[in-house]
Amino acid sequence: MCKLCGFCYFAPLCQLIQHNMNMPVTVQRLAHTFLLRRLALKTRYVRYSFDSTAENTNIVDNTEHITSADGSLEYSVSKADFKWVERLFPPSRIPFPPQHESYPTPSGWVAPSSTVPDKPYFIRRNKYHVFTIFEEKKPKNSQRWLTYVKHIEGDIKALEKELIEALRPYEKFDPATRVNEATQTIWVKGMHKDIIERYLYNQGF
The missing domain is CATH 3.30.780.10 (SUI1-like domain)
Incomplete structure (x- = not known):
């Protein structure tokens, strides 16, 4: 549980705000909430914001452990649970209708011919x-x-x-x-x- 805001598990993000911004705790909480919402809109399932100067990156059991260059920020990103999120995504395209024994179907739809019609x-x-x-x-x-x-x-x-x-x-x-x-x-x-x-x-x- 995050010690800064007390309601989320994004402690590294809160620490990043507290480390880089000299502001009161109330303002930090507002900034924390705003960034979380922006992060949720822009990404599908990324728990933490990556540090561009991150070093010592290790991947063990589909979990990525990252430590910043100055050692002030440590966090892990788990990708093992993403398969449960993928099931909720809508299909990227409309699937092709299944093959029917006869056409037209009850709705009046007819599948295109397997060969291109000889027309100009x-x-x-x-x-x-x-x-x-x-x-x-x-x-x-x-x-x-x-x-x-x-x-x-x-x-x-x-x-x-x-x-x-x-x-x-x-x-x-x-x-x-x-x-x-x-x-x-x-x-x-x-x-x-x-x-x-x-x-x-x-x-x-």
């Missing part, structure tokens, strides 16, 4: 393993719906023509479209998310 364009899926297709009103208070298809690489004009052909059986007239090569986006007038998504799934993207 390519559509990337987002981090959730689905296409970035959404419907939106433009402007917000109107009844004009637009469908956006994003993350298109390659010949975006070829995809535009194929989408018009795919939507033609569902519309009286050819749907109005617009291509933005800079943002890799195609917007289609109307609410066609399900049709476009099903078409891209069938193409193997």
